[in-house]
Amino acid sequence: MVYLLLLVAALLSTFVFATDPQTKCLALKNTLRLENTTILDVAYINAPAIVSTAGSCQSSASVTAAPLCRVYFVTNTTSTSALHAEAWLPDTWYGRFLGLGNGGLNGCLDYVGLDYGSSLHFAVVGSDNGHDGSSGLPLLNHPEVINDYAFRAIHVEAVIGKQIVDAYYGTPSAKSYFLGCSTGGRQGLQAALKFPADFDGIVTGAPAVDWNHLMGWLGMLAHYMGATNLDSTATVNTSPKFIPPELWGVISAEILRQCDFLDGVRDGIITEPDDCDFRSGGASVYRKPDNGLFDTGATSSDPFASAVIGGNFSSLTADWERYAVLNVTEYDFTNFSVQDVALFDQVNPGGVATFSGDLSAFRDRRGKFLTYHGRRDPLISSTNSKRVYDLISQTLSQPLDDFYRLFLIPGMGHCFGGLGPTLLGQGIVPGTNAVNDSAHNVLLALVDWVEGGLAPATIIGSDGNGTERTHCRYPMRSVFNGTLFVCRE
Ligand SMILES: [Ca+2]
Numbered sequence: 357m358v359y360l361l362l363l364v365a366a367l368l369s370t371f372v373f374a375t376d377p378q379t380k381c382l383a384l385k386n387t388l389r390l391e392n393t394t395i396l397d398v399a400y401i402n403a404p405a406i407v408s409t410a411g412s413c414q415s416s417a418s419v420t421a422a423p424l425c426r427v428y429f430v431t432n433t434t435s436t437s438a439l440h441a442e443a444w445l446p447d448t449w450y451g452r453f454l455g456l457g458n459g460g461l462n463g464c465l466d467y468v469g470l471d472y473g474s475s476l477h478f479a480v481v482g483s484d485n486g487h488d489g490s491s492g493l494p495l496l497n498h499p500e501v502i503n504d505y506a507f508r509a510i511h512v513e514a515v516i517g518k519q520i521v522d523a524y525y526g527t528p529s530a531k532s533y534f535l536g537c538s539t540g541g542r543q544g545l546q547a548a549l550k551f552p553a554d555f556d557g558i559v560t561g562a563p564a565v566d567w568n569h570l571m572g573w574l575g576m577l578a579h580y581m582g583a584t585n586l587d588s589t590a591t592v593n594t595s596p597k598f599i600p601p602e603l604w605g606v607i608s609a610e611i612l613r614q615c616d617f618l619d620g621v622r623d624g625i626i627t628e629p630d631d632c633d634f635r636s637g638g639a640s641v642y643r644k645p646d647n648g649l650f651d652t653g654a655t656s657s658d659p660f661a662s663a664v665i666g667g668n669f670s671s672l673t674a675d676w677e678r679y680a681v682l683n684v685t686e687y688d689f690t691n692f693s694v695q696d697v698a699l700f701d702q703v704n705p706g707g708v709a710t711f712s713g714d715l716s717a718f719r720d721r722r723g724k725f726l727t728y729h730g731r732r733d734p735l736i737s738s739t740n741s742k743r744v745y746d747l748i749s750q751t752l753s754q755p756l757d758d759f760y761r762l763f764l765i766p767g768m769g770h771c772f773g774g775l776g777p778t779l780l781g782q783g784i785v786p787g788t789n790a791v792n793d794s795a796h797n798v799l800l801a802l803v804d805w806v807e808g809g810l811a812p813a814t815i816i817g818s819d820g821n822g823t824e825r826t827h828c829r830y831p832m833r834s835v836f837n838g839t840l841f842v843c844r845e
Contacts, residue, residue, distance in 0.1 A: 384523070388427075424444050424446040426444055455535075455554070456482035456513075458485040473535065483509055495680045506708035531556045531803075553721060560728075566711040566743070607636075610636075612626070618632065619834075619835075628833065661734040715760065733768070778819070787820070796824075
């Protein structure tokens, strides 16, 4: 800890503005000269404010960490593709760069992350991932836009972002970090695999890795569950296989009746969903697919659950198949099958799969990787993160604790929310850093690991109201000792 404090002091002492920050900030509009890049706007935000945003995903964003310099820029990644991005550069800078990821098939700058990172005195850069908006339509007939989405945007964001930081503060970042969840989690692993020098430390949540199979799984699940066609305007799904939302409450209650107490505490949280061998009874149409939703007692009202069980074909899978795999505008998903999934594998647009275990280059640069996954995640099962962990471990033939740690979070939904102490400093939504220290905050824990060599043994989640729970790193298990949950081999 002493070492860390000294390091922070050293970093702080290296950074002094020669002129006042507002003048220096506004001058960037005309002084920044970056490859393939145009500075679209520069603004100095003096006090906490609500500002208008770039792109179509949202109209306004909070700047709580002012004063800071806001730079909006576009970088042409090829002659037919471009990245729009923002850098938020706080006056009080601790010498650290932070790159942000995206979500789903978007297209949306992570303004929560820009605000969150700058509040912790990072210089933060977030991008639109190479296209604007939430739909996959911009991918249609644009292979270079797909390449941005699949792997390039996160690299360009890091390269150009670091140059902006360097120019503004007059000194390079001492360390570089990445923070993302879901698709952002996939981008984090992709960065470590393809561009291992970009980041010293990476935090990923609920990573959408093994992407083609994830899209295939969503499609197959919809098929099995009687989903109607995409964008159905019908309000009633009449398929005999369809499970209406009100019945999910019944199923959830029965799952909890059978499995909540397996961990020794009846609290609505199933600590180890894999231990839950749910019996639905002979008359039910219900069988247990490999999905956190079905293991964990989540209901149709959980965030993101409707994307899986809402009765319509997954728009993620539909957009991916139409616009990225087939390059068509219309496709009938009625007979979606494993042959569609095989095609996803075969085409693998942009190399999006992101399912390789060779992190040797990242490891050899002494990079650190911290990943977490909620065990009540209805959109991406935490089983996926265990698969990746095992893949990396097998590929490198070594235990991973030295540089890669996975924390499984009982009760947590997709990236945030759910039940219990799920605030970990993970960003994504405001207020996740209820407690701002490295024991409770995945981003600060990563900083201590990278800069001080203090590997996080556990992460303590909080619920914002004083209740905490120690979360364990895989493959350790969370065990109730009669008083509280502890981590055991
Ligand atoms: Ca329980």
